[in-house]
Amino acid sequence: xxxxxxxxxxxxxxxxxxxxxxxxxxxxxxxxxxxxxxxxxxxxxxxxxxxxxxxxxxxxxxxxxxxxxxxxxxxxxxxxxxxxxxxxxxxxxxxxxxxxxxxxxxxxxxxxxxxxxxxxxxxxxxxxxxxxxxxxxxxxxxxxxxxxxxxxxxxxxxxxxxxxxxxxxxxxxxxxxxxxxxxxxxxxxxxxxxxxxxxxxxxxxxxxxxxxxxxxxxxxxxxxxxxxxxxxxxxxxxxxxxxxxxxxxxxxxxxxxxxxxxxxxxxxxxxxxxxxxxxxxxxxxxxxxxxxxxxxxxxxxxxxxxxxxxxxxx
Amino acid sequence: xxxxxxxxxxxxxxxxxxxxxxxxxxxxxxxxxxxxxxxxxxxxxxxxxxxxxxxxxxxxxxxxxxxxxxxxxxxxxxxxxxxxxxxxxxxxxxxxxxxxxxxxxxxxxxxxxxxxxxxxxxxxxxxxxxxxxxxxxxxxxxxxxxxxxxxxxxxxxxxxxxxxxxxxxxxxxxxxxxxxxxxxxxxxxxxxxxxxxxxxxxxxxxxxxxxxxxxxxxxxxxxxxxxxxxxxxxxxxxxxxxxxxxxxxxxxxxxxxxxxxxxxxxxxxxxxxxxxxxxxxxxxxxxxxxxxxxxxxxxxxxxxxxxxxxxxxxxxxxxxxxxxxxxxxxxxxxxxxxxxxxxxxxxxxxxxxxxxxxxxxxxxxxxxxxxxxxxxxxxxxxxxxxxxxxxxxxxxxxxxxxxxxxxxxxxxxxxxxxxxxxxxxxxxxxxxxxxxxxxxxxxxxxxxxxxxxxxxxxxxxxxxxxxxxxxxxxxxxxxxxxxxxxxxxxxxxxxxxxxxxxxxxxxxxxxxxxxxxxxxxxxxxxxxxxxxxxxxxxxxx
Amino acid sequence: xxxxxxxxxxxxxxxxxxxxxxxxxxxxxxxxxxxxxxxxxxxxxxxxxxxxxxxxxxxxxxxxxxxxxxxxxxxxxxxxxxxxxxxxxxxxxxxxxxxxxxxxxxxxxxxxxxxxxxxxxxxxxxxxxxxx
Numbered sequence: 001x002x003x004x005x006x007x008x009x010x011x012x013x014x015x016x017x018x019x020x021x022x023x024x025x026x027x028x029x030x031x032x033x034x035x036x037x038x039x040x041x042x043x044x045x046x047x048x049x050x051x052x053x054x055x056x057x058x059x060x061x062x063x064x065x066x067x068x069x070x071x072x073x074x075x076x077x078x079x080x081x082x083x084x085x086x087x088x089x090x091x092x093x094x095x096x097x098x099x100x101x102x103x104x105x106x107x108x109x110x111x112x113x114x115x116x117x118x119x120x121x122x123x124x125x126x127x128x129x130x131x132x133x134x135x136x137x138x139x140x141x142x143x144x145x146x147x148x149x150x151x152x153x154x155x156x157x158x159x160x161x162x163x164x165x166x167x168x169x170x171x172x173x174x175x176x177x178x179x180x181x182x183x184x185x186x187x188x189x190x191x192x193x194x195x196x197x198x199x200x201x202x203x204x205x206x207x208x209x210x211x212x213x214x215x216x217x218x219x220x221x222x223x224x225x226x227x228x229x230x231x232x233x234x235x236x237x238x239x240x241x242x243x244x245x246x247x248x249x250x251x252x253x254x255x256x257x258x259x260x261x262x263x264x265x266x267x268x269x270x271x272x273x274x275x276x277x278x279x280x281x282x283x284x285x286x287x288x289x290x291x292x293x294x295x296x297x298x299x300x301x302x303x304x305x306x307x308x309x310x311x312x313x314x
Numbered sequence: 315x316x317x318x319x320x321x322x323x324x325x326x327x328x329x330x331x332x333x334x335x336x337x338x339x340x341x342x343x344x345x346x347x348x349x350x351x352x353x354x355x356x357x358x359x360x361x362x363x364x365x366x367x368x369x370x371x372x373x374x375x376x377x378x379x380x381x382x383x384x385x386x387x388x389x390x391x392x393x394x395x396x397x398x399x400x401x402x403x404x405x406x407x408x409x410x411x412x413x414x415x416x417x418x419x420x421x422x423x424x425x426x427x428x429x430x431x432x433x434x435x436x437x438x439x440x441x442x443x444x445x446x447x448x449x450x451x452x453x454x455x456x457x458x459x460x461x462x463x464x465x466x467x468x469x470x471x472x473x474x475x476x477x478x479x480x481x482x483x484x485x486x487x488x489x490x491x492x493x494x495x496x497x498x499x500x501x502x503x504x505x506x507x508x509x510x511x512x513x514x515x516x517x518x519x520x521x522x523x524x525x526x527x528x529x530x531x532x533x534x535x536x537x538x539x540x541x542x543x544x545x546x547x548x549x550x551x552x553x554x555x556x557x558x559x560x561x562x563x564x565x566x567x568x569x570x571x572x573x574x575x576x577x578x579x580x581x582x583x584x585x586x587x588x589x590x591x592x593x594x595x596x597x598x599x600x601x602x603x604x605x606x607x608x609x610x611x612x613x614x615x616x617x618x619x620x621x622x623x624x625x626x627x628x629x630x631x632x633x634x635x636x637x638x639x640x641x642x643x644x645x646x647x648x649x650x651x652x653x654x655x656x657x658x659x660x661x662x663x664x665x666x667x668x669x670x671x672x673x674x675x676x677x678x679x680x681x682x683x684x685x686x687x688x689x690x691x692x693x694x695x696x697x698x699x700x701x702x703x704x705x706x707x708x709x710x711x712x713x714x715x716x717x718x719x720x721x722x723x724x725x726x727x728x729x730x731x732x733x734x735x736x737x738x739x740x741x742x743x744x745x746x747x748x749x750x751x752x753x754x755x756x757x758x759x760x761x762x763x764x765x766x767x768x769x770x771x772x773x774x775x776x777x778x779x780x781x782x783x784x785x786x787x788x789x790x791x792x793x794x795x796x797x798x799x800x801x802x803x804x805x806x807x808x809x810x811x812x813x814x815x816x817x818x819x820x821x822x823x824x825x826x827x828x829x830x831x832x833x834x835x836x837x838x839x840x841x842x843x844x845x846x847x848x849x850x851x852x853x854x855x
Numbered sequence: 856x857x858x859x860x861x862x863x864x865x866x867x868x869x870x871x872x873x874x875x876x877x878x879x880x881x882x883x884x885x886x887x888x889x890x891x892x893x894x895x896x897x898x899x900x901x902x903x904x905x906x907x908x909x910x911x912x913x914x915x916x917x918x919x920x921x922x923x924x925x926x927x928x929x930x931x932x933x934x935x936x937x938x939x940x941x942x943x944x945x946x947x948x949x950x951x952x953x954x955x956x957x958x959x960x961x962x963x964x965x966x967x968x969x970x971x972x973x974x975x976x977x978x979x980x981x982x983x984x985x986x987x
Contacts, residue, residue: 002942021941024912032860061734065852095861096886100853100894102907115910119891121861238501239847407871407922419871422927496873496897537876623876627950627970660970661952662923742879749880753973762971853894855882 008036012043015141020114023141027116030133033281041133047140050267052254055164056149057186062170063196066237067246068149069105072113074243075145083114083143085134087150090119097121101149114143129281131163132274145250161189162273165266166253168246170194171210173202187213190230192249198234198242207232228256286312321352324364331368335687343687348694353648357597359590359693359702361648362613366689367680372644373651374676375452375617377402380663381783382790383439386429390444402452402653403440404428405462412458412499412839415787425783427663428454432791433832437465438472446475451482452527457499459486460508461838464825467520481522483573486512487529489550489728493737494536496851499839502732504814504846506725508821510557515822517568525568526554527575527617533737534577535623537745540584541708543577546737548595548709549716549724555604556725565604569611576649578640579621585640586692587701589647592616595706618649625660628761628769633657638675645679646692652676735854742855791834798832806831807841814845862985865913867895867904868920869928877949877970878919881977888978901935913943914985915965920949925959933963944984948972 003011003025011029014022026044029036056064068084075082086101099117120128131148138146150160161167169190195206210232231249235242257263290308297304325345336342345368346352346360353361363369380386390401405428408420414432415424424430431437441451446469455462463484470480488505491498498505509526516525530547538546551572558568574592578585596614600606620640625633634657641654654672656664664672680686692698713724719736720727731737751757758764806828813824828838866882868875875897882892893911895904908916916936920928929947936945944965951959956967965984968977 020909021912024910028863028912066850090891091886094887095889096891098853098855098882098886098892098894100855100896102893103853103896104850106850106903115907117891117893117911119861411871413871421870422924423871423922427922496875535876627952661950742883745876746880746883749971750974752971759971851896853896855879855892855894 008039009043012040012137012140015137016044016047018141023114023137024116026137026141027134030137031118031121031128031130033130037130037133041136044133044136044140048136049139049142049144051135051139051144051146052166052250053135053146053148053164053270054250055160055167056147056170057151057160057167058170058194058196059172060151062172063235063237064149064151064170065101065104067170067194067196067235067243068101068147070237070240070243071147071247072105072115074240075247076113078247080145081113081143082145082147083116083138083141084147084149085116085118085131085138087118087120087128087131087148089151090121092122095122114138129277131159132270132277135163163270165257165263165270166191166250168192168194168250170196171206172197173200173206187217191228191253192246193230193232194235194242194246195232196235196237199236199239203234207234227260228253283312317350317352317355321346321355321364324354328363328365328369330365331370335368337684337687343684345687346689347691353689356601356609356612357594358613359594360690362593362615362650364689366648367645367686368689371680371686372649372676373400373617374673374680375400375402375651375653377404377454377653380404380428381425381430382786383429383431383436385425385783387440387442387444390441394444394449399448400450400452400651401444403454405453405455406430409462409835410455410457410497412461412836412843414834414836415784415791417836420784422781422784424787430783430787431462431465432787432834432836433794434465434468434829435790435794435832437462437469441466441469441473446470446473447479449481451480453482453484456485456488456491456495456497457505458835458839459484459488460512460821460825461829461835463512464822464829467822467826468829477519478521480520483524483527484512485527485529485575487526487550487575489553489732490529490532490547492732492849492851493533493546493550494538494741495532498849500842500846501849502729504842505849506553506557507817508842509554510561510563511821513554513558513568513571514561514563515820517563517571524571524573526571527573528554529575531575531577531619533741534579534621536741537623537748538741539744540579540581540588541705542712542740542744544588544592544595544705545709545712547574547576548592548599549713549728551596552599552604552713552724553728555600556723559604560725565600565606566608566611569600569604569606570608573650574614574616576616576618577621578618578644578647578649578652580624580636580640582639582643583697583701584705585643586647586698587705589616589618589644589649590690590693590698590702591705591709593648594702595709615650617651617653618644618647619653620644620655622655622659625655625657626759626761627660628766629771630657630660632761633660634671634675637672638679641675641679642683642685645685646690648690735852738851738854794832795834802831803828803833803837806833807837810838810841811845814842862890862914862981863893863911864890864915864917864981865893865895865904865908865911866917866919867899867907868897869899869901869904869918869932870922870924871898872920872922872924873897874921875919877921878917881917881919881948881968884974884977885981887974888981890981901932904932905935905939905941908941908943915944915946915981917946917948917981920947920951923950925949925951926955929959929964930962944987946980946984948977 003021011022011026015026030040056068058064072082072084088097088099090097097119102115102117105115118128135146148160148164167189169186193210195203233242233246233249353366354364406425407423407427409431413419415430467477488509513525516523528547528551530543533546534543593614597612600612606612620637624636637654644652654675656668656672658664658668716724716727719730752759752763755763810824810828813819813821866878882894885892895907932945946966947964948968950970951967959967966980968980
């Protein structure tokens with residue numbers, strides 16, 4: 001029987017059992033949202049054990065896909081079972097997307113690891129709404145860690161930080177990259193920095209720049225609050241260099257979170273983030289309906305909004 | 315100061331063909347018209363030689379290669395019997411990608427797109443009973459080019475022909491693989507090391523050999539515009555020059571050995587402007603930026619092939635007209651050698667008859683049209699000069715971008731452009747734009763989106779390749795592997811790996827040693843994959 | 856967003872053939888029609904394509920063929936899908952001589968698109984194959 005003909009309960013059961021097609025179908029239903037996705041949430045929530053969620057972000061061309069590919073090739077040798085959500089933007093005009101991250105992550109199929117390509121589907125400039133639900137599904141199916149790989153432009157890196165336990169920011173050697181990282185607010189969200197293509201000229205300069213910026217944030221007191229300074233890992237993803245060091249840094253961060261009680265703190269933040277975005281989706285429909293035929297009536301937009309809010313929340 | 319006397323001196327010293335330089339009606343014509351610079355004079359816009367085709371026609375070089383080495387050897391001998399002196403070799407896909415005929419990747423591919431070469435044994439059979447000192451061989455191969463050249467050298471040695479007497483070309487233009495043809499093996503930087511090693515080696519040991527044929531053909535086939543073809547190709551050329559210079563080589567010495575390969579597409583005047591701009595740009599840059607002093611190192615000599623992508627499956631006989639017009643543009647553009655496509659190539663490999671018509675097309679242009687009587691006959695025509703300038707202008711914009719990307723180095727700019735998807739992105743954009751124009755009917759392709767009456771006609775007889783070649787080749791390979799000294803093979807591969815790890819060692823000598831042990835092409839490529847890694851492209855659509 | 860569920864299609868090339876101009880144009884066409892294209896690109900195997908189709912819960916697979924390999928490669932893909940018991944439509948695009956079209960259709964290929972097939976035809980072929 002095709003997995004498309006199964007009930008949600010049977011589907012999730014098969015997925016948790018390890019059936020790759022069932023896992024794939026489950027993720028599709030999560031991505032579609034709506035009632036069935038909520039059912040999936042209910043079914044997977046109890047089985048989710050709390051896999052380590054790692055966000056991998058950075059500018060286009062930094063080598064994130066290659067690096068992620070190396071990780072999912074390497075982690076099974078440590079006895080782990082990784083899953084990847086590779087997120088790419090949907091076209092705001094047509095709603096379609098070209099999802100090409102798998103190309104550089106190949107050959108993992110059947111080795112226990114799982115790669116899923118995700119389009120942002122209308123959630124312009126940010127992470128797909130379905131990501132927390134997909135993470136939960138992977139978690140329930142026994143995948144740990146779950147890697148979320150995205151391009152860090154616009155809102156995305158903030159969203160990734162909201163969805164992940166550990167956020168890895170990937171930059172390349174070059175005078176601009178460290179500066180760009182700072183400007184984009186990546187310094188605040190990064191738990192681990194990676195300088196990929198570390199075999200290129202300027203790698204050490206970029207590292208010095210980043211260390212300097214981290215020093216400054218230490219001066220501003222940020223580090224004292226968390227007791228944690230993001231390490232800078234040098235990698236050459238195409239050669240597989242630095243991959244174990246990266247994973248060591250990620251697990252060290254996880255340990256730090258557990259030891260300081262911050263893991264629960266972050267998990268709670270992730271919970272709030274997910275509830276918030278679900279509420280947003282629910283209300284968005286009502287908001288659109290309420291404002292569809294609005295015409296100016298002399299009152300200010302502020303006054304109109306206040307009145308409508310009263311109706312919607314009543 | 316007029317350059318006319320210098321041009322006249324050069325012209326008078328040139329041996330001309332023994333034909334009347336008259337129109338069909340008997341009107342004698344001057345070899346050149348119009349202004350300076352004249353043909354054969356820097357920056358060579360109007361041609362590389364003062365007498366143009368009056369002294370020598372372009373080489374009518376037709377691609378061949380199929381089946382086993384024996385099949386192709388027979389075809390070579392036929393060409394030589396018919397008076398040809400140029401042997402042009404096509405290889406099958408597994409050979410092009412560094413795989414042997416018994417690799418799972420080779421299934422269904424052995425001997426189809428060209429000849430299968432697994433070991434030196436195949437090369438020996440390919441050129442059996444051919445005096446390599448009296449022919450010029452062209453080998454169209456890129457990723458594994460060094461190994462294949464090593465095999466050719468070994469064949470020469472075994473038959474008593476010194477390296478210095480081997481004449482020919484190997485395509486070996488790895489940069490365009492990342493941009494267009496996708497027949498790469500290793501990542502860009504180690505691949506460049508291989509290419510510069512080959513340039514260095516041939517400069518010193520093989521003065522009759524062209525180690526790189528810097529190609530725009532494939533870039534254009536992948537969907538680029540004419541200006542992109544021009545600019546990406548020349549930029550790749552500049553990159554090779556910079557790499558060779560960085561390795562301490564002499565620009566005048568290796569510069570003479572570089573040649574190019576362009577597409578001849580359908581917009582007649584755009585192509586002619588492109589060829590003329592290519593010569594002008596290359597000369598200026600080689601002299602001005604890279605310090606060449608020998609004029610031969612400033613010359614953009616090129617081979618041209620008519621655009622495969624312009625051939626339609628609908629009403630295929632129309633392709634004969636397309637190819638004729640494209641060939642004419644290449645002749646008016648001053649190409650040094652030309653391959654014309656066969657009319658049935660949109661569907662399958664050409665039949666013998668179709669291949670003959672393609673050759674006859676060149677012969678008609680050369681002998682019946684009179685365009686070869688005058689050098690750069692369109693020079694001075696306002697549109698042609700404008701088009702030449704425009705192609706150059708657009709190319710310079712691209713060079714400026716690459717220069718910036720590379721912080722003052724075109725080589726670094728090209729690496730960066732490969733890395734960040736610039737080339738493949740531009741090409742994909744141009745391809746998509748073209749497709750949309752055709753789709754919308756704004757650009758007419760006869761037989762495809764207009765003038766479709768005649769499409770229902772039966773398709774011509776197509777060439778079908780059978781699968782017995784694959785079986786035969788696998789058996790041959792098995793035999794070679796059985797008979798060779800595997801200890802010697804392992805030792806040679808280990809040496810090769812060590813050489814690969816040391817950037818100061820030229821790879822050609824250890825490669826020649828390795829091929830002589832009958833190590834297979836895949837074994838050799840794998841030894842280098844171990845050290846250099848393999849290249850996986852990004853999905854830039 | 857539209858009421859129809861988004862179509863997800865895997866696009867790939869089997870074997871060594873490196874001509875990807877056509878498959879890239881098709882990828883854009885399908886994206887512009889609102890589909891999600893899982894672009895695997897060059898040098899895929901039947902195994903890697905099936906693994907992707909499973910993980911991505913793809914609604915269809917599109918293969919692009921140029922080097923006269925269609926008579927070997929298309930049946931190989933169909934056989935692999937059969938063996939994996941994966942019942943999703945296979946669409947072939949590229950250079951397929953007229954006389955071979957009925958052969959491929961009889962073997963189970965859902966649709967065959969010639970080189971330069973107009974966008975409307977490409978989109979319709981995928982939509983029809985998926986809803987069939």
